Amino acid sequence: MAADSQLDHEKGYIKGELLYTIFQNEQEHFSIAKIKVHETNEDFQAKDIVIKGYFAKLQEATVYLFYGTFEHHVKFGMQYNVRSYQTFIPDTKDGLTAYLSSDLFYGIGEKIAEKIVGKLGESAISKILNDADVLKDIPGLKPDKRDFLVKTLQENQGFEHVVVYLAKYGIGLKLAQKVFQEYKERAIEVLENDPYQYVFDIEGFGFRTADQIARQNGLPLTHPNRISAGCIYVLQKNIQNGHVYLPLDICIDQVMELLFDRHQPLTYENVSELLMELNKTKKVIIQDGNVYLPSLYYAEDGFASSIKRLLEKPVESDTTTAELMKIIGDIEETEILSYGKEQYDALSKALESKLMILTGGPGTGKTTVIKGILKAYASIHQMSMDTNDYDAETDFPFVLAAPTGRASKRLNESTGLPAVTIHRLLGWDGHNGFSKNEDEQLSGKYLIIDEFSMVDIWLANSLFKAIPDDMQVLVVGDEDQLPSVGPGQVLSDLLSSGLIPFVSLNDVYRQKEGSKIIQLAHLIKHDQCNTDSLANDKDFSFIGCREFQMIDVITKVFTSAQRKGIDPKTIQVLAPMYRSQAGINVINRHLQELINPRKATKREVKANDVIFRIGDKVIQLVNQPEDGVFNGDIGEVAAIFEEDENKDHVEQVVITFDGKEVVYERKDYINLMHAYCISIHKSQGSEFPIVILPVASGYNRMLRKNLLYTAITRSKQSLIICGEQHAFLKGVRTKDTNKRFTSLTYLLETRLNDSLPDPENESAEEEITPYDFM
Numbered sequence: 037m038a039a040d041s042q043l044d045h046e047k048g049y050i051k052g053e054l055l056y057t058i059f060q061n062e063q064e065h066f067s068i069a070k071i072k073v074h075e076t077n078e079d080f081q082a083k084d085i086v087i088k089g090y091f092a093k094l095q096e097a098t099v100y101l102f103y104g105t106f107e108h109h110v111k112f113g114m115q116y117n118v119r120s121y122q123t124f125i126p127d128t129k130d131g132l133t134a135y136l137s138s139d140l141f142y143g144i145g146e147k148i149a150e151k152i153v154g155k156l157g158e159s160a161i162s163k164i165l166n167d168a169d170v171l172k173d174i175p176g177l178k179p180d181k182r183d184f185l186v187k188t189l190q191e192n193q194g195f196e197h198v199v200v201y202l203a204k205y206g207i208g209l210k211l212a213q214k215v216f217q218e219y220k221e222r223a224i225e226v227l228e229n230d231p232y233q234y235v236f237d238i239e240g241f242g243f244r245t246a247d248q249i250a251r252q253n254g255l256p257l258t259h260p261n262r263i264s265a266g267c268i269y270v271l272q273k274n275i276q277n278g279h280v281y282l283p284l285d286i287c288i289d290q291v292m293e294l295l296f297d298r299h300q301p302l303t304y305e306n307v308s309e310l311l312m313e314l315n316k317t318k319k320v321i322i323q324d325g326n327v328y329l330p331s332l333y334y335a336e337d338g339f340a341s342s343i344k345r346l347l348e349k350p351v352e353s354d355t356t357t358a359e360l361m362k363i364i365g366d367i368e369e370t371e372i373l374s375y376g377k378e379q380y381d382a383l384s385k386a387l388e389s390k391l392m393i394l395t396g397g398p399g400t401g402k403t404t405v406i407k408g409i410l411k412a413y414a415s416i417h418q419m420s421m422d423t424n425d426y427d428a429e430t431d432f433p434f435v436l437a438a439p440t441g442r443a444s445k446r447l448n449e450s451t452g453l454p455a456v457t458i459h460r461l462l463g464w465d466g467h468n469g470f471s472k473n474e475d476e477q478l479s480g481k482y483l484i485i486d487e488f489s490m491v492d493i494w495l496a497n498s499l500f501k502a503i504p505d506d507m508q509v510l511v512v513g514d515e516d517q518l519p520s521v522g523p524g525q526v527l528s529d530l531l532s533s534g535l536i537p538f539v540s541l542n543d544v545y546r547q548k549e550g551s552k553i554i555q556l557a558h559l560i561k562h563d564q565c566n567t568d569s570l571a572n573d574k575d576f577s578f579i580g581c582r583e584f585q586m587i588d589v590i591t592k593v594f595t596s597a598q599r600k601g602i603d604p605k606t607i608q609v610l611a612p613m614y615r616s617q618a619g620i621n622v623i624n625r626h627l628q629e630l631i632n633p634r635k636a637t638k639r640e641v642k643a644n645d646v647i648f649r650i651g652d653k654v655i656q657l658v659n660q661p662e663d664g665v666f667n668g669d670i671g672e673v674a675a676i677f678e679e680d681e682n683k684d685h686v687e688q689v690v691i692t693f694d695g696k697e698v699v700y701e702r703k704d705y706i707n708l709m710h711a712y713c714i715s716i717h718k719s720q721g722s723e724f725p726i727v728i729l730p731v732a733s734g735y736n737r738m739l740r741k742n743l744l745y746t747a748i749t750r751s752k753q754s755l756i757i758c759g760e761q762h763a764f765l766k767g768v769r770t771k772d773t774n775k776r777f778t779s780l781t782y783l784l785e786t787r788l789n790d791s792l793p794d795p796e797n798e799s800a801e802e803e804i805t806p807y808d809f810m
């Protein structure tokens with residue numbers, strides 16, 4: 037613990053003493069403080085500086101070594117962003133004695149301190165922290181004083197010790213803080229004995245980091261914990277590819293590949309045995325030769341059970357076909373339209389089915405049918421569709437929801453009825469789960485979930501658990517769009533089971549037949565898109581260019597739109613990749629410069645490499661249901677507050693999402709990025725008046741039919757594709773062959789087949805529609 041060995045001259049440091057704390061978040065251990073500088077190897081002359089970072093508790097009159105980097109703050113000027121730190125303990129035994137007999141360790145006098153240092157040497161502090169019993173034989177050190185000394189050291193040095201220790205492995209303060217919160221003083225012991233434990237317990241602690249530490253600590257590569265952590269890591273990684281499980285063979289192969297080492301080879305049996313062990317302790321579930329993480333196994337299982345439960349209680353209706361025809365006829369009259377055959381089927385089937393799926397591409401009338409269903413349901417059951425006619429005692433019968441804020445807003449606008457996000461509907465509490473579940477189910481009679489292709493198996497399970505037995509459900513989606521970001525392919529599994537009543541709308545409606553965007557979407561859907569399909573039209577243009585010209589073309593489109601008085605906010609660029617010559621990051625940088633350039637009067641903050649400026653268009657990257665914002669929501673930077681301008685005394689960025697304000701602190705900036713250009717995946721569930729879709733051959737490995745179809749169907753008024761025609765045509769002809777491993781179809785087949793009437797026979801009986809009389 038000698039000072040010279042403490043000091044890492046290779047890194048920039050400031051040695052200094054706390055003057056005062058400017059801000060402190062005790063829960064997060066985050067502080068901003070002013071320190072007096074004693075010494076530094078940084079190019080820096082001032083006598084004091086503001087530091088910020090995660091600290092245990094900075095004590096006055098204690099000297100610390102801070103390692104970090106300088107950062108410029110608009111108001112406070114130069115600041116030192118601390119990455120790691122430790123208490124500076126003077127170089128000599130005398131220095132250490134002085135430290136231990138300082139005011140910090142009340143009741144420890146110089147004599148006792150000398151004895152401690154005499155016995156334990158210069159590494160006394162580490163020794164005490166590792167094992168407090170080393171103090172047992174110090175003459176004159178009473179048990180209560182000893183306990184106090186250990187406790188104070190643990191409080192002050194424990195966290196630092198962990199920070200310094202983890203910094204050796206490149207682990208930053210923030211993760212170190214999570215580690216300390218989980219294990220306290222045991223952090224280093226756990227890491228030394230079994231770094232893989234961190235992978236299980238600490239969110240964000242990667243397997244590879246644990247592996248590197250284990251190797252440095254000499255743990256054998258065939259250590260069972262390494263194999264176990266490798267198995268869990270492989271399964272977790274595969275969630276990102278949408279898989280619910282991995283077949284045993286594939287799982288073992290991937291684990292062996294991950295853990296491969298020439299000198300200590302693993303056998304198939306080693307991994308397979310460990311998987312069986314994990315299965316016994318329920319850390320994984322192996323079923324029919326497939327390996328699941330428990331949360332996914334139970335989600336699929338639970339979802340299939342909910343479907344079975346609902347279908348076992350069919351709708352009891354005494355409405356005759358003639359009555360239904362009359363009701364639908366009346367709706368046609370008031371809406372001044374005549375439903376097509378598919379639409380009529382959809383209406384009547386949805387009204388009589390406990391659960392129905394409605395699918396269809398753009399402009400096929402999904403919204404028109406939803407509105408018809410709601411009206412017909414209200415008419416059959418003689419219910420008012422006016423929310424004012426209901427109170428706390430009488431629940432509004434129609435429940436409308438969608439996975440994203442934007443999609444639920446559209447559903448609300450198109451139906452005129454309240455619609456919310458699924459998270460909101462289920463009462464997400466922000467941390468532990470939903471308030472609506474199997475014990476406290478939803479109220480209402482008819483549930484419509486739009487954009488269901490975006491719903492992953494976890495959310496589907498939570499939602500369906502909360503549906504009461506007597507509620508009818510309509511699931512709406514477009515099966516040709518991208519599957520959910522999360523694991524599973526719930527919509528397509530439900531459809532391919534063939535066990536859930538469904539209607540697919542294929543006819544495109546007259547008013548929109550003139551729309552090239554919709555035509556193009558349907559040509560792609562039916563694999564009929566060719567060079568002729570890309571001819572310019574009033575709502576569509578294809579601007580040919582090479583990848584290196586892409587940024588130029590996109591900025592020119594924006595400039596010319598601005599000249600024509602088109603609000604740039606109505607234009608959305610959608611691209612498949614973040615990092616490439618014409619990737620999302622580059623496009624965003626250029627568009628920010630063009631649309632919202634730096635101005636002396638405009639506040640901005642810098643977070644990592646990104647500058648957020650007032651007026652910037654931004655996108656939320658994760659679900660933050662506690663604030664009512666969701667992955668993919670687009671907002672605008674409305675205000676930036678400095679530390680002394682708000683009661684929390686922290687810098688804040690305020691984003692407005694459709695009029696709703698959400699406050700972000702620095703630690704949350706990571707959940708935002710610019711949205712002049714967003715990924716096609718993030719655009720699911722949203723629609724934009726004008727879409728620019730760059731298609732470069734550099735995106736080749738991403739270009740797939742469902743991706744391009746999703747992008748195109750986001751545009752409502754105008755679509756501009758720029759790039760290379762052959763890359764686009766190749767993309768729309770490339771099917772997504774990344775099969776997701778899910779067992780939902782199989783589960784539905786095995787559970788429902790025995791208990792339900794054959795839908796084929798059932799629909800054969802019911803097939804009388806007005807068309808049969810025409």
Ligand SMILES: Nc1ncnc2c1ncn2[C@@H]1O[C@H](COP(=O)(O)OP(=O)(O)OP(=O)(O)O)[C@@H](O)[C@H]1O
Pocket residue numbers: 373374375376379396397398399400401402403404405545546547548
């Ligand atoms: N039976 C019909 N007769 C006349 N017009 C219709 C009919 N069905 C739908 N339309 C019209 O076709 C257009 C598209 O219908 P709608 O918005 O319901 O389709 P959608 O599938 O929800 O489309 P999108 O997915 O693009 O939002 C609307 O203008 C609608 O009024």
